[in-house]
Amino acid sequence: MSTRENTTETDVVIVGAGPVGMTAAALLAARGIRVIILEQRLGTSDEPKAISVDDEALRTYQQAGIVDEICSIIVPGTGTRYYDADNEPLFQARAGVPYRLGHPFKNPFAQPDLERILAAFLDAHDLVTVHFGTRMTGLDEKDAQACVTAEADDGTKYFSAKFVLGADGGRSIVRELKFGNAMSGRSYPNVWLVADTLEDPHTERYGMHHGDPNRPHVIVPGLDGRCRYEFLLFEGEGQPGDIPDIELIRTLVAPYRAIEKHHIERSVNYRFNAVNADRYRAGRFFVLGDAAHMMPPFAGQGLNSGIRDSANLCWKIAEVIQGKAPDSILGTYEAERKPHAAAVIAQSIRLGSIVMTTNQRVARYRDDLVRRALGTEDGRAFLEEMRYRPIAHFGGELTATADAGYVIGQPLVYDTRSRSSNRLDEVVGTGWVLYGVDIDPAEWAKADALAARFDATRWHVPFGDTQPRTDAVDGVLIDLDGGLYREFGSFRNKFVLQRPDHFTSAVFAPSDIAAVLNATAVWRTEALTLNS
Incomplete structure (x- = not known):
């Protein structure tokens, strides 16, 4: 691929206009970096995939100058109530107050609302251009530039940039073209049904994880009558990618509500992945979000991990482009983010295997162990204050002293x-x-x-x-x-x-x-x- 006369030049090209890609664009633009986003869809998504942003994500949006708009679409400061094998409450986990990072920890939302807010914010920004209906087809590196080819209805387009960020999801073309598509981990055999519903009667300001081994399931009430239901399916009830039958959905949600087709915003059967890219950087090309890692949903950290990627990478890219820092600091992106993503993936797997077990004996043992832990001050704090979350700690190149590398809160x-x-x-x-x-x-x-x-x-x-x-x-x-x-x-x-x-x-x-x-x-x- 060669640089052409009709090439559009910019600082950074981002492939993918999902929440992670648009968050990265907002962070870069806030630091004076020109950004072009290429998105093969014709507009933002109507599918409510991710459903929770955490305190770190809201702090990142605060840095980008958009947190007030994001807070208008969330249910703030929720927690998670865990139920035992008999569907009786075990404990409720919720971050302590005052919130250390300046924002509530767990906040349900609808992804279409988030995408619309981000797209409108970027559309009004002089430094960002979003090309919907534009599919990236080629990547190259020449003369200290990353070169990008894309196809749109009006023909082939060419772009050059200092760097390219692949935020194009689990089937990332950027990862395939520049990283050899290599990811380590596995897909899990269990099939889950997810149904996003409207006009739901749930008014609880917390998610519900039901550890009933006969039918593990999750309920997450959202804003304005939205609610997500997730149920483990058994053999013969559905295959990944299938649209579940309305009668099956009715049967599963019957203990909680009556439901008709017009109440279902989205429903699908899926099988989750627990994978981490072997590399996050290849020269001038980076992957982030689902293009870099995918994880089970049980910790609610899929999107939040992608937002952490953006927060870690974008200030470094800005300083390199602006001549303040050498290119070598970009190597710290993978060194810092990959191990933490791996820890969050492992935590998500552990939560799923413990909370969502179908083994009666394991479920009873789990419940007994939790009750014993709740009987101690340390055990109760560990569970109810979610102290089991992996803590990010960075050593290496950008840490000059041994006791550094931890986040400062926001009092x-x-x-x-x-x-x-x-x-x-x-x-x-x-x-x-x-x-x-x-x-x-x-x-x-x-x-x-x-x-x-x-x-x-x-x-x-x-x-x-x-x-x-x-x-x-x-x-x-x-x-x-x-x-x-x-x-x-x-x-x-x-x-x-x-x-x-x-x-x-x-x-x-x-x-x-x-x-x-x-x-x-x-x-x-x-x-x-x-x-x-």
Whole structure:
């Protein structure tokens, strides 16, 4: 494939206008990156596939400038109630409050609503162009550019970009063409029936996982009378890809409601996959979302994992395109995201095998074990506060100190600069951030070079009943409800360097600033140039 005169040039081409692809476009555009999206469908999807976004996803949409619109279509702050083998309640899991990331943890929604909001947001953005009805057919790399060929009703189109993101689903053409389609994992033999229904009587603000071994099933009430039902099918009841018979649906949902055809928004039989791509990057080409990983639905993390991919990758791509960071930082995308995706896949498998077992003996043992755990303080907290979720921790290239690599939450803070209270991200911004946690204000002068290297905003975090006055920082953050102290309590008398995706890159004493400057030099293009 060669570059042609009628080639459209841009910074990033994204293949796929599903939620993950459009989220990536919104994040890139928020950082000043030009984006073209290619989508073979004629418009956004009407199929309610994904049904829940979590607190991390909402924080990502906050960074993209669209969280208020997203919050208008969710049922906020729900949990999950687990039922035993006799369909009696065992326990209810729900994240504790106040919410650590500034948003409720589990939030049901309808995917068509999400896609319409994202598409409208991107349509109004000067840096983003979405080509619906355009099928990507070829990929190549030439002259430090990724070259893309696509077919539309009005003929063949050519595009060139610095990078191409494949967010084109489980049957990704980007993965097939550039990665050899290699994924590790397996498909599971069980067939599930999913039915998305309207005018449903459920008003519960929590999902329901019924561990009845005679018929494991899941119920997730949504907004405005929507509700999803998922039932394990047994031999002879249906094959993957079939549209289930209305009489079977009626029989399965009969304990909960009467149903007619016009109440069914979508129904299908499916078999789930638990797979992870062998590679997430090939040169200028990346995969994310279902193109990179697919997982069972039991943890509700399929779409949320794809949004994590976007949040991890897009700020890095923006910094490389803008000349701030070397290409080498893009290698951290796979190094950071692939292991965490694998952990979430494994958790989803475990939840499914335990909660949705058809073995009577295993189900009874499970129920007994859960009840015993609920009888202890630690066991109850583990289950009810969902402490079994995999925690992301990044080591490697973008981590300069051993105790870094964890996410900083988003407490409510008072900002002395604006003299107002707000969530942390709204105060400190979307770039690099340097916090000085209960340090002597005079120590800030030592951090000038590091803050300048990353163009980082600087924020003083005092502990105790003091409000230091210092001109060396952008502002002082005051704790309002204990949340700021909880986030930074382990960092007292230290500086904390935070990446644009809220993970810490370095935690260090003022006396260690020279070592951190040396360790982080390879992360910045300017520092590499000066040292060469």
